Amino acid sequence: MPTTDPRIDAYIEKAAPFAQPILNHIRALIHEHCPDIQENIKWGFPHFDYKGKSHFSLASFKQHCAFGFWLAGAMKDPKGILQLEEKSAMGSLGKITALKDLPSDKIFATYLKESIRLADEGIKAPKAPKKAEALPMEVPEAFRKALAKNKKAQAVFEQFAPSHRKEYLEWISEAKREETRTKRIEQAIAWMAEGKPRHWKYQ
Numbered sequence: 001m002p003t004t005d006p007r008i009d010a011y012i013e014k015a016a017p018f019a020q021p022i023l024n025h026i027r028a029l030i031h032e033h034c035p036d037i038q039e040n041i042k043w044g045f046p047h048f049d050y051k052g053k054s055h056f057s058l059a060s061f062k063q064h065c066a067f068g069f070w071l072a073g074a075m076k077d078p079k080g081i082l083q084l085e086e087k088s089a090m091g092s093l094g095k096i097t098a099l100k101d102l103p104s105d106k107i108f109a110t111y112l113k114e115s116i117r118l119a120d121e122g123i124k125a126p127k128a129p130k131k132a133e134a135l136p137m138e139v140p141e142a143f144r145k146a147l148a149k150n151k152k153a154q155a156v157f158e159q160f161a162p163s164h165r166k167e168y169l170e171w172i173s174e175a176k177r178e179e180t181r182t183k184r185i186e187q188a189i190a191w192m193a194e195g196k197p198r199h200w201k202y203q
Helices: 006-014 019-033 105-120 141-149 151-159 162-173 178-193
Strands: 038-042 045-050 053-060 065-069
Touching: 006 019, 006 038, 006 045, 019 045, 019 053, 019 065, 019 105, 038 053, 053 105, 141 151, 141 178, 151 178, 162 178
Parallel strands: none
Antiparallel strands: 038 045, 045 053, 053 065
8 A cells, every 4th residue: 555645635635626636646646656655745735755855746726737757857758748848837747737638647657657767777857958148137117116115025036046036027027917017016025025936836
């Protein structure tokens, strides 16, 4: 019998109805094909550890689920199903909204076993290549004024890596309506005052 963590049972029970069969199905596949996996909760969502390290992750959001292979960058991908771009937000398999969005059980099992094989061989995921440094994005005036009123948020924003600053700036700039832009600025200030990057929920 697989070793399960009651915290993951609770996580699945609290998930949206559409997500529960997805989470249960993936969890069962992991234990079927990776018997030495240990369940855990990290950063508030399910992780599946192998040899003491995070190996797979599973998360449920309001309208989709996400599954992550921690060694996705080193894995073979004969079926072209792995998504490496923005994997922190969408997972290795993209947005999963129903069981039909998953690869077949046979294919999924092949990828799970491939990931375990890499771990057994001591393979680590390759580091992402460094991108050419882009020019700093312009800070919208409304956002600049909001930062000036909250010194804690301003300090965090200034200490952020360029990539984290860019994530906030793009999110605010992409808002088409003034009302939406204002709400995003307010949310950004609140999150940064707590030291949170834009995509903190997915970390």
